[in-house]
Amino acid sequence: MASAVPAQVRLANEIAVQFHHRPADEAASAIANHIRMFWAPSMRTDLLTRAETDTAYLDPLVLEALRLLRN
Incomplete structure (x- = not known):
């Protein structure tokens, strides 16, 4: 059985x-911005x-957004 996402x-x-x-x-930047603004720090860290x-x-696109969040 595959693990759940x-x-x-x-x-x-x-x-x-x-x-x-x-x-x-633009998409990666918008995703990073959304995560930065609306996600709890613990969710971002996870x-x-x-x-x-x-x-x-x-x-x-998420991977690129995460690269932006790290910088």
Whole structure:
């Protein structure tokens, strides 16, 4: 049985879907901004930690957004 996708990963991917129509750099910036503004620090930390070890389920736009959040 495959493991369930963690909630933060699922939520971040759902946000990314809303921005797929925009250029990738704008979309990543908008996703990073949304996460920065609306997510609890513990949720951000969890997502950033997961992205360091397992990117298989993360949308490429989320990965770019996380790179922006780290800077």
